[in-house]
Amino acid sequence: KAGVTQTPRYLIKTRGQQVTLSCSPISGHRSVSWYQQTPGQGLQFLFEYFSETQRNKGNFPGRFSGRQFSNSRSEMNVSTLELGDSALYLCASRPGGGLTEAFFGQGTRLTVV
Amino acid sequence: GQQLNQSPQSMFIQEGEDVSMNCTSSSIFNTWLWYKQDPGEGPVLLIALYKAGELTSNGRLTAQFGITRKDSFLNISASIPSDVGIYFCAGPLYSGGGADGLTFGKGTHLIIQP
Numbered sequence: 001k002a003g004v005t006q007t008p009r010y011l012i013k014t015r016g017q018q019v020t021l022s023c024s025p026i027s028g029h030r031s032v033s034w035y036q037q038t039p040g041q042g043l044q045f046l047f048e049y050f051s052e053t054q055r056n057k058g059n060f061p062g063r064f065s066g067r068q069f070s071n072s073r074s075e076m077n078v079s080t081l082e083l084g085d086s087a088l089y090l091c092a093s094r095p096g097g098g099l100t101e102a103f104f105g106q107g108t109r110l111t112v113v
Numbered sequence: 114g115q116q117l118n119q120s121p122q123s124m125f126i127q128e129g130e131d132v133s134m135n136c137t138s139s140s141i142f143n144t145w146l147w148y149k150q151d152p153g154e155g156p157v158l159l160i161a162l163y164k165a166g167e168l169t170s171n172g173r174l175t176a177q178f179g180i181t182r183k184d185s186f187l188n189i190s191a192s193i194p195s196d197v198g199i200y201f202c203a204g205p206l207y208s209g210g211g212a213d214g215l216t217f218g219k220g221t222h223l224i225i226q227p
Contacts, residue, residue, distance in 0.1 A: 004155070006155075033214050033215075035214075035215075042217055042218075042219050042220065043156075043201065043203075043215075043217040044217075045206055045214030045215060045216065046214075047214075048214050056206070056207075056214055058206075058214060090155050090156070092155075092215075100144040100146065100161070100204075100205055100215070101146065101158060101161045102146075102158070102215060103158060104148075104155035104156045104157070104158075105155050106153075106154055106155045107154070107155045109153075
């Protein structure tokens with residue numbers, strides 16, 4: 001079974017721009033969640049989607065948004081980028097059904113200049 | 114959300130030594146997960162624990178779900194160079210579990226000295 005795939009692996013954007021990151025979960029997994037990882041704050045939960053519905057959202061501003069498609073693929077969008085948004089963005093997939101185990105992709109390294 | 118305290122922050126050990134690290138929570142958890150992350154990669158799930166007192170092994174790794182349900186431990190026996198990396202504990206962000214996000218410890222950075 002293929003793992004979680006995130007694209008692109010690396011991105012450089014300018015302050016004020018917006019960015020869209022993509023995630024394809026493990027086949028058969030219906031839950032996709034997103035995390036931001038920085039040296040200072042560690043791994044922080046952004047939001048989780050299950051069957052195209054946002055189930056939970058972390059403590060991030062409204063500039064961070066996401067969506068999930070009927071094939072379980074997910075995208076996250078960050079608008080009006082700030083320097084502090086530079087981070088490794090990780091996507092994780094879960095089968096759903098109450099299981100907590102999450103399987104991560106390799107991440108997208110976003111650098112805002 | 115719940116917060117996790119993971120210790121130690123870093124460990125400098127020699128190849129062949131055993132390693133122990135732990136994680137504590139201010140609240141009761143119903144699940145503990147342990148991950149390893151290599152530089153530039155996403156975290157890889159090592160062990161999942163679902164019952165208080167549970168002891169689970171994965172090769173040279175052994176993890177335990179504390180009886181109080183507020184802590185968990187990870188041991189690595191006879192460390193080898195490929196064990197180098199950052200180890201994270203994780204649990205449900207909210208006590209309800211299920212379709213929740215995860216909360217993570219700050220990580221234990223394992224460094225193996227030649």
